[in-house]
Amino acid sequence: MSPFVGVYEQLLTETELSELVQQLATAPSYYFLRWSHQVSGIVEKLPDDFPSPEGQMFNCDRELRWKRQYDRYSVLLLSNTGDVPGFKSIIKDRDDLRESEKESYWKTEQRPAYGYSTNETRFPRSRIYPKSLDVRNNQPSQKNQPKLAQRYFIAQPTATVHFVALTVDMPIIESKGRRGNL
Template identity: 90%
Template sequence: MSPFVGVCQDLLTGTELIELVQQQATAPSYYFLRWSHQVSGIVEKLPDDFPSSEGQMFNCDRELRWKRQNDRYSVLVLSNTGEVTGFKSIIKDRDDLRESEKESYWKTEQRPAYGYPTNETRFPRSLIYPKSLDVRNNQPSQKNQPKLAQRYFIAQPTATVHFVALTVEMPNSDSCQPVLTGLSF
């Protein structure tokens, strides 16, 4: 599959956002939610007061990002598994690209991501991480845990990183392993 970056064609209501997030979540999925007065940290379940003003859901296939605009939400998807139904590519309307260039516009690179130790003093409170996610912060690692990672979405024509998405590396699985796509050596 080829990488895909798209926006939801319509602004969504809170109920529609909840349905979209639940539809796109595959196990394991994690969430980082932001309100004007707090952040959730990385959590495994959506809280009762969801939707948040801003946030993201990520798993090994994709990251969804949303942001409130008045009483609705705009949504961006960063997918490593091709197009996502209901989303419009952010490059489809570029007239300066041939159709074949639009299909192979993005490449991705996946790298480890590191969480801050819980005793980090640069934050007023400790950041929260679920026990089921290895955030590689110098704590003993569990062999069969998903690991926090980041995926760079790079425009091939310019070699510019446009997005950095949170993702998950799955242990001992053929799916969702770190991959480099669209690269030629």
């Protein structure tokens, strides 16, 4: 499948947003939620006071971002596995591109993401994220766990990075002499 960047065609209610997040969440999915007075850090399950005014859900396939606009939510999708029903590509309306250029407009690159250590002094409080996601964590019990990564969405005509999405890098496991994703 090809990379896709799109926005939901209409603003969503809280209920519709909750349903969409649950629909697009595949295991393992992680969440980062923002309120005016706090952030959740990267968490593995949604808190009881969901939805937050802003936030994101990410997994190895996609990142979903939302932001409240009055009493509704606008939603952006950054997908590495093609489009999703209900989302409109942000480049479909470009008249200066041929249809074939629209299909191959985005390319992605994925790199490890390094969280700050808990004793980093530039932040007033330590960052919250599951220790298993830390790419520096080399403990044997954590080797087969997903690791935090970032995916760059690059416009091929200009080689410009337009979006950086959080994602997880799934470990490769050995199974009867063959390599495959977890």
